[in-house]
Amino acid sequence: MINHLIIGNSAAAIGGVEGIRRSDRENPITLIAEEPYPCYSRPLISYYLEGKVAENEMGYRGADFYAANRVEARLGVRAQRIDPDRQEVILETGEVLPYDRLLIATGSRPVTPPIKGIEKKGVFFFNKLDYARALRQYVSPGSRCAVIGGGLTGLKAAEALVHLGARVLVTDISSCLLSSILDPAGAEIVKRHLAGSGIGFQLGVPVVELAGDSRVEGLIFADGGSKAVDAVIVATGVRPNLEVVSDTGVDVGQGIIVDNQLQTNLPGIFAAGDVSEGWDIVLQQRRVIANLPNAYRQGETAGRNMAGEKVVYPGGVALNSVSFFGLAIATAGISNSEDAGVEAVRYLKEAEKIYRRLNFREGRLVGYICIGEISRVGILTALIKSRTPLADKRQGLLKGDFGLVDLPEEVRLSWRWERGELTWRF
Ligand SMILES: Cc1cc2nc3c(=O)[nH]c(=O)nc-3n(C[C@H](O)[C@H](O)[C@H](O)COP(=O)(O)OP(=O)(O)OC[C@H]3O[C@@H](n4cnc5c(N)ncnc54)[C@H](O)[C@@H]3O)c2cc1C
Numbered sequence: 001m002i003n004h005l006i007i008g009n010s011a012a013a014i015g016g017v018e019g020i021r022r023s024d025r026e027n028p029i030t031l032i033a034e035e036p037y038p039c040y041s042r043p044l045i046s047y048y049l050e051g052k053v054a055e056n057e058m059g060y061r062g063a064d065f066y067a068a069n070r071v072e073a074r075l076g077v078r079a080q081r082i083d084p085d086r087q088e089v090i091l092e093t094g095e096v097l098p099y100d101r102l103l104i105a106t107g108s109r110p111v112t113p114p115i116k117g118i119e120k121k122g123v124f125f126f127n128k129l130d131y132a133r134a135l136r137q138y139v140s141p142g143s144r145c146a147v148i149g150g151g152l153t154g155l156k157a158a159e160a161l162v163h164l165g166a167r168v169l170v171t172d173i174s175s176c177l178l179s180s181i182l183d184p185a186g187a188e189i190v191k192r193h194l195a196g197s198g199i200g201f202q203l204g205v206p207v208v209e210l211a212g213d214s215r216v217e218g219l220i221f222a223d224g225g226s227k228a229v230d231a232v233i234v235a236t237g238v239r240p241n242l243e244v245v246s247d248t249g250v251d252v253g254q255g256i257i258v259d260n261q262l263q264t265n266l267p268g269i270f271a272a273g274d275v276s277e278g279w280d281i282v283l284q285q286r287r288v289i290a291n292l293p294n295a296y297r298q299g300e301t302a303g304r305n306m307a308g309e310k311v312v313y314p315g316g317v318a319l320n321s322v323s324f325f326g327l328a329i330a331t332a333g334i335s336n337s338e339d340a341g342v343e344a345v346r347y348l349k350e351a352e353k354i355y356r357r358l359n360f361r362e363g364r365l366v367g368y369i370c371i372g373e374i375s376r377v378g379i380l381t382a383l384i385k386s387r388t389p390l391a392d393k394r395q396g397l398l399k400g401d402f403g404l405v406d407l408p409e410e411v412r413l414s415w416r417w418e419r420g421e422l423t424w425r426f
Contacts, residue, residue, distance in 0.1 A: 002027040007079045008105030009033030011292045012273025012299035016103040019303020029071045036076035045132040050160035101306040108238035108274040117210035123232045126157045141165030146229045150177040154235030175204035183336040186369045197325040240275040253277045255288040260312045262302035272298035279315030282333040289316040330377040333367030345394045363391040373400035
């Protein structure tokens with residue numbers, strides 16, 4: 001008998017279960033999860049906050065997932081540490097669980113920025129259902145809410161709060177929104193759109209303190225300015241949950257280092273998702289790629305290998321696809337770099353809030369920003385992943401409605417029109 005053990009219960013963990021069960025229907029799988037809920041789709045928490053989806057509509061898989069896959073799900077308990085020599089996982093309760101194959105899929109958690117008073121009542125993070133629930137209780141129409149961090153998570157929280165009737169201010173240390181993925185031209189379009197939807201901004205000045213006694217009452221900025229608020233949402237980035245592997249001999253960089261089969265340096269131990277540092281196809285180096293499709297595919301590959309297959313994951317690409325108040329934004333790979341080696345071609349229609357920027361390096365597409373017109377981004381992503389030479393195709397691909405004629409001849413044969421969409425057959 002082989003004991004499969006999985007720590008985590010989100011995209012990477014579920015991928016792990018489904019990967020194992022592709023070829024191994026027999027051996028037991030135990031899953032340990034700190035959150036007390038069946039697996040849910042994390043990106044939906046902002047829609048839950050604004051009341052667009054109910055809690056019972058957030059499932060990442062159906063209610064019978066664990067039973068159908070013969071998984072013993074231990075929900076609401078934290079794995080404290082692993083002991084690789086004894087092949088055991090020790091839970092916070094002191095219980096010890098043996099394993100033969102272990103998948104670490106512990107994801108990431110929010111960074112706590114060095115802001116005085118951040119522990120006050122009325123301050124929330126925004127990475128899990130519990131925070132969305134608590135915010136829903138705390139905020140009412142007319143509440144003054146500040147979101148610290150103008151990245152994807154912060155802006156999704158801001159949008160939901162506006163829909164709840166709150167008055168929302170977004171602050172960021174950077175003068176650009178979404179500064180890790182957009183360039184100034186793209187950020188300006190998004191800012192204008194969000195401002196038109198009712199969000200206020202204070203950008204380029206850090207918040208240094210949260211005022212109030214036990215409950216937050218205001219923001220204090222580094223330039224001495226201040227703003228009265230009733231609630232604060234902190235969304236200043238995430239970092240991998242690495243505690244279970246500390247002092248275990250598992251190699252760690254920014255995340256748990258894995259090879260192309262999602263194995264760590266220790267036999268029988270795999271890692272996947274936001275906690276892992278795998279291969280980035282574009283950068284051609286290892287890094288943490290924190291997005292849901294990558295987490296699932298890494299988890300599934302890990303699961304298949306845990307079950308004895310020999311499957312290689314070619315690597316992931318940094319991808320984002322999101323919309324704010326109806327404005328669609330998609331980015332991939334090297335999206336906002338101004339490096340000399342990156343040649344950017346751009347197409348901007350400011351009034352229509354349309355911006356497309358494609359980045360090429362050595363004749364290959366290495367990233368893009370598409371705002372307001374995101375058709376065909378799936379094909380652009382496939383072109384990035386396949387590292388297809390595109391020397392004379394730059395301008396053609398820039399159009400939102402490019403067709404087969406805009407693709408290099410040698411790859412046209414691998415593409416098909418299906419139901420009005422271009423589809424790539426590998
Ligand atoms: C608001 C929001 C919106 C997002 N939107 C998008 C989007 O539109 N598209 C996209 O691709 N990605 C999006 N993401 C990111 C995406 O959700 C993550 O990349 C993905 O969930 C990562 O999956 P994971 O399984 O690696 O880890 P996680 O989803 O972080 O799950 C890890 C799980 O492990 C549990 N855990 C951690 N430590 C332990 C322990 N010691 N013992 C037991 N359990 C433990 C955690 O409680 C958690 O349940 C969004 C994230 C947020 C917060």
